[in-house]
Amino acid sequence: MEMLVFGHGYSAAALTPLLISQGWRVTGTTRSDPARVAASGAEPLLWPGQEDALRATLARADAVLISAAPGPQGDPVLAEFADDLARARLRWLGYLSTTGVYGDRQGGWVDEDSVLDGSGPRGQARIRAEAAWQALARDHDLPLHIFRLAGIYGPGRGPFEKVRAGTARRIVKPGQVFSRIHVEDIAQVLLASINAPQPGGIYNVCDDDPAPPQDVIEHAARLLGLPVPPTVDFDEAAPLMSPMARSFYADSKRVRNDRIKRDLGVRLRYPDYRSGLAALLEAEG
Known part of the structure; x- marks a missing residue:
């Protein structure tokens, strides 16, 4: 069996060894780093650059994973490969x-049936991309599964x-909570779905313990036996944060x-993050 991954990044690198252990052949696209893709066991293809090979791989693939983010012009995979x-x-x-x-819910709970109300350009782009993939799947009877990932670590x-x-900061915004997910749990969720497809399925992929980032x-500091970094008010920290970092604090749910x-x-x-951090520290030795 053959899997093609568009945008073979961090999550796909965790999934690839699991697939290979079950007899899958995995091909993954990259813009510029084929060695990184190959290190996971996947066969790299450059995209842009190797479109003919990609189309040939897609034509024989049993499964496809889309891990490429939408851009200003929409979903790049649909733009180039919708007909294929x-x-x-x-x-x-x-x-x-x-x-x-889901946007900002002021700390409230959401599930897969909650109204989509993404705030900011990235959230809105994802909503449009999901809808475009659903339309393609509906029109051509494709076994689409959507996975809504929380913050990945x-x-x-x-x-x-x-x-x-000594550069960590405990940025405090009252009422702020995030959901998270360890990359190994992303991989096992994807593998479970691949092994038992449920076309049309939509899944939140997160742990059981939404928590304030501070x-x-x-x-983490206590696990290391180091001083706990001081708190910094979000309004004070925001001007020094990247637009991407600030955007994470726009939503609380x-x-x-x-x-x-x-x-x-x-x-x-x-x-929860406690078990995940403990495992990371143990793996580091």
């Missing part, structure tokens, strides 16, 4: 979206480096994950 996808003979099609499609993407360097930094457990039978390896 319409002709594909897929048993599974996955689209990685974001819980940002894992090896190389934890708070420990900044805490050790709590995560504090816990708690995301329910019942569906991945009920429909996919997933048992999270890291149901």
Whole structure:
């Protein structure tokens, strides 16, 4: 069986070894770093650059994962490969979206049936991309599955480096909470869906414990036995933050994950940030 990943990044690199262990061949696109894709066990293709090879791979693929973000002109995969996808003979099609499609709920809970009210250009772009993929799937009977990912962390993407360097800040915005997900749990959710497709399925992919961001930094410091970084008020920190960092603080919500457990039978390896950070620290030695 063959999987094609458009935008073979951090999440796809966690999924690839799991697929290979089950006998899959994985091909992943990259803009400029084929060695990174190959390091996960996938066969790299440059995109843009190797469109003919991509079309040939898509024509024989059993499954396709879309991990490429929409741009100002819409979804790049649909713009280039919609006709090829319409002709594909897929048993599974996955689209990685974001819980940002729900927008700001002032700390309230959302689930997969909540109204989509993404705030800002990125949230709105994801809502439009989801709708475009759903339209293609509906028109051509494609087995689409949508995965709305919370904030991703894992090896190389934890708070420990900044805490050790003394550059971590506990930015406090009253009432602010985020949902998170360890990359290994993303991989197991995707694998469970690939092994038991439910076309039309939409899944929130997050852990059980939405929490304020300053709590995560504090816990990381205590695990390291280092001083807890001082708190900084969000209004004071905001002018020094990147637009991307500020955008994360625009939304506050708690995301329910019942569906991945009920429909996919997933048992999270890291149901909260405490277990996830402990595993990261142990893996670092």
